[in-house]
Amino acid sequence: MPELVRLVGGDLPDLLALERAGQPHPWSERQLADALEDEAARVRGVRDGETLLGQAIVYRLPFEAELQAITVSPRARRRGLARLLLESVVETARGWGSERLLLEVRAGNAPALALYRAAGFTEDGRRRGYYPGVAGAPREDAVLMSLALAPPAEMA
Numbered sequence: 001m002p003e004l005v006r007l008v009g010g011d012l013p014d015l016l017a018l019e020r021a022g023q024p025h026p027w028s029e030r031q032l033a034d035a036l037e038d039e040a041a042r043v044r045g046v047r048d049g050e051t052l053l054g055q056a057i058v059y060r061l062p063f064e065a066e067l068q069a070i071t072v073s074p075r076a077r078r079r080g081l082a083r084l085l086l087e088s089v090v091e092t093a094r095g096w097g098s099e100r101l102l103l104e105v106r107a108g109n110a111p112a113l114a115l116y117r118a119a120g121f122t123e124d125g126r127r128r129g130y131y132p133g134v135a136g137a138p139r140e141d142a143v144l145m146s147l148a149l150a151p152p153a154e155m156a
């Protein structure tokens with residue numbers, strides 16, 4: 001039975017292995033280590049026994065929170081693990097009192113876009129040609145999305 005956990009410094013080797021196996025644009029070891037140490041970040045994991053099957057990294061901003069990464073092992077996809085991780089990230093951001101959860105996603109990343117839309121995120125805009133193209137492909141747009149977490153402040 002998959003279990004949600006908070007990942008800490010000692011989980012870096014598992015996190016790096018998952019990132020390299022499951023993320024077409026993996027974070028570096030340094031970036032992952034920084035996220036595990038940063039007070040403003042939470043790194044959520046989903047484990048099946050000893051095996052790390054998924055991770056999500058969320059950062060606290062002054063009024064909002066930003067989902068910066070989410071990866072599920074290729075062999076564990078379409079089992080609801082990303083949905084589970086996303087729910088845990090939303091809970092973390094609510095605990096921080098964040099007004100919105102923000103993210104950016106490549107316009108061509110259909111699985112991730114479907115995941116975020118199904119979770120209630122809406123599109124706020126695009127950054128044209130934001131991501132460099134891979135292997136000679138043209139640059140790719142970034143889609144900016146958000147999920148409202150708290151009702152807007154009442155009008156005075």
Ligand SMILES: CC(C)(COP(=O)(O)OP(=O)(O)OC[C@H]1O[C@@H](n2cnc3c(N)ncnc32)[C@H](O)[C@@H]1OP(=O)(O)O)[C@@H](O)C(=O)NCCC(=O)NCCS
Nearest residue numbers: 069070071072077078079080081082083111112114115118
């Ligand atoms: C995107 C990703 C995290 C989804 O992980 P997952 O565990 O397979 O997703 P889930 O099983 O929780 O899917 C939840 C919902 O998202 C949508 N979804 C997920 N993958 C999908 C796909 N390949 N095609 C269509 N919809 C998809 C569906 O609505 C799905 O619900 P359903 O299975 O009941 O139809 C995974 O494909 C991945 O790790 N991709 C590589 C890394 C990446 O691109 N991360 C996001 C940008 S940083």
